[in-house]
Amino acid sequence: MKLIIAIVKPFKLDDVRNALSDIGVQGITVTEVKGFGRQKGHTELYRGAEYVVDFLPKVKVEVAVSDDMSDKAVEAITQSANTGKIGDGKIFIMNLESAIRIRTGETGSEAL
Amino acid sequence: MEGQVIELAYALDTFYFLVMGAFVMWMAAGFSMLEAGLVRSKSTVEILTKNIALYSIASIMYMLVGYNLMYPAEGDGVIPAVNFFLGSGDNVAADVVASGGDVYYSGLSDFFFQVVFVATAMSIVSGAVAERMKLSSFLLFCVVMTGLIYPIQGYWKWGGGFLDAAGFSDFAGSGVVHLCGAAAALAGVLLLGARKGKYENGKINAIPGANMPLATLGTFILWLGWFGFNGGSELMVSNVGEANAVALVFVNTNAAAAGGVVAALLFAKILFGKYDLSMSLNGAIGGLVSITAEPLAPTPELAAIIGAIGGILVVLSIIVLDKSKIDDPVGAISAHGTCGIWGLIAVVLSNGDATLGAQIYGAAVIFAWTFVMALIFWGILKAVIGIRISEESEDVGVDVAECGMEAYPEFKQ
Secondary structure (H helix, E strand, C coil), rough: CCCEEEEEHHHHHHHHHHHHEEEEEEEEEEEEEEEECCCEEEEEEEECCEECCCCCCEEEEEECCCCCHHHHHHHHHHHHCCCCCCCCEEEEEECCCCCCHHHHHHHHHCCC | HHHHHHCCCHHHHHHHHHHHHHHHHHHHHHHHHHHHCCCCCCHHHHHHHHHHHHHHHHHHHHHHHHHHHCCCEEEEECEEEECCCCCCCCCCHHHHHCCCCCCCHHHHHHHHHHHHHHHHHHHHHHHHCCEEEEEHHHHHHHHHHHHHHHHHHHHHHCCCCCCHCCCCCCCCCCCHHHHHHHHHHHHHHHHHCCCCCEEECCCCCCCCCHHHHHHHHHHCCCCCCHHHHHHHHHCCCCCHHHHHHHHHHHHHHHHHHHHHHHHHHHHHHHHHCCCCCHHHHHHHHHHHHHHHHCCCCHHHHHHHHHHHHHHHHHHHHHHHHCCCCCCCCCCCHHHHHHHHHHHHHHHHHHCCCCCHHHHHHHHHHHHHHHHHHHHHHHHHHHHHCCCEECHHHHHHHHHHHHHHHCCCCCCCC
C-alpha cells in the first residue's frame, strides 16, 4: 500500500477530488497548509509599510491506495492539479505499512 | 397655551439631548469594532474588554465627580469647585414655565449628553496603546482621565472657564474631546514603547490588522454616531432657527467625513500606489474630527474641503509618527490629535468671531495640560505597577496573557 501526499493549489481541490473519485479512490484527507517551493512570494502594503508574503496557501491531499492503484492515482492528481504555472505543487509517495478501519477492524487493502 | 408650548419645547429639546446622547454612546461600539479590526487576533479580546470597561468607568467617574468639576456651581475660571454625586433631582414644570423657556431641558439629559463625550475622549487612548499595555494600568488611568484630567480642561472651555473667556471656540470638541484624548494617548505611547518587532534595524514592519470588515463597520458606526456628537452639540432643536442649524450641522458633518475619505483614499494611492482601506477609514475619522470644532458656520462645500484636508493630514501624520518610531496601531493620535488641531484652526475659515490666536491658545492649553498630567499619571503607574506587559506575554498575545481568553478559539494558529 502507498500513502500519496499531494500539495496542490487550493482552487484545484475540487478537480483533484473528482479525478480521484473517478478512478475509484474512495477515501481522502485534506489539510489547509502554507508553503513554497521555487514559487516566490509577493509583497503587500499596509499603511505604507511593505511586507513580504512568503508562505502561500496550499491544500495537502492525502490518499491511501493499494500498490496497483498508485500509478493511476498519481496520474489522476497530476492531470487535475496541473495549471502549467509555477506553484502547481508536488506529490510524495510513501510506503504504507498497514491500514485499519476503525469501525470494523478490517486491515490491509480491505481497509482502504 | 403658552405654558403648554414651553413645556412641549422643553420635552422636545430634552428628547433631542437624550437621542443624540444615545447616538454618541453608540460610538463606543464603533471604536470597539474599529480597534478590534486593526489589531491582531491575539489582542482582540483585550481591546474589547478595554472598550467596554472604559465606557463604564467613564460613566461612573463622571457621575461621581467629573460632571460637577466640568460644570461647577462656582469656580474662578481655572479651578472649579469640587462637588460629588449627581442625585436624581431635576427641573419642575412650574419653574420651567415661569422661566419663559430659558430653562429648556432636563438637567439629567444634559448629564447624559455630556457623559458620552468623556467616554469618547477616553476611548481614543485605548487604540493607541493596544497590544502591549497592561489592562489594569489602563483602567486605573481611565479613572484619573475621566474623573479629573478631562473635566478640568472641559471646565476651562465648556464650563465657562478662562479659555471660554479668552474667545476660544470649540463647538463640539475637536479640542476638548479629540485633542485631549490624543494628548493622553501620546503621553502613554511615549512611555510605553512600540510593539515588539514594529521597528527593526531602521525598518518599519507592517503588523496588519486582523479583521478589515470589523474595522470598516466600526468606522461607519462612528460616522453615524458623529451626527449625534455634532448635531447634539447645537444643544437645541425646538424652533425654526435651531432646527435649521441642526440640519446644517448634520450635512456638514457628513460632507467632512466624505471629503476625508476621498482625500485619504486618493492621497494614499498616490503615495503607495495602492488603495489602502485602513487609511480611508482613518480619513473618515480625520474628516469628522476636523469639522467638529465648527460644523455650523461653514457651507457644506467648505466643510467637505476642511474634511479633505483632515484626510490628507491624517495620512501624513501616520507616516511621520511611524518614521519617529511612535507606534500607534490604529492611527488614533493622528486622526484625533493632528486633525483635532487642524479642526480648531479651521474654525477661523468660517467663524468670524473666532481668532487664530485664541484657537492656537486653546489648542496649546488643552494639549499641555492633558499631556503633562497624563505623563505624570502614566509615569506613576509605570513606576509602581508597570504599564507594559512582559515580552513573553506579548509573544503569546495579550488576550491569553491578561484575559485568559481567545477571540476566535476555533481558529488555532
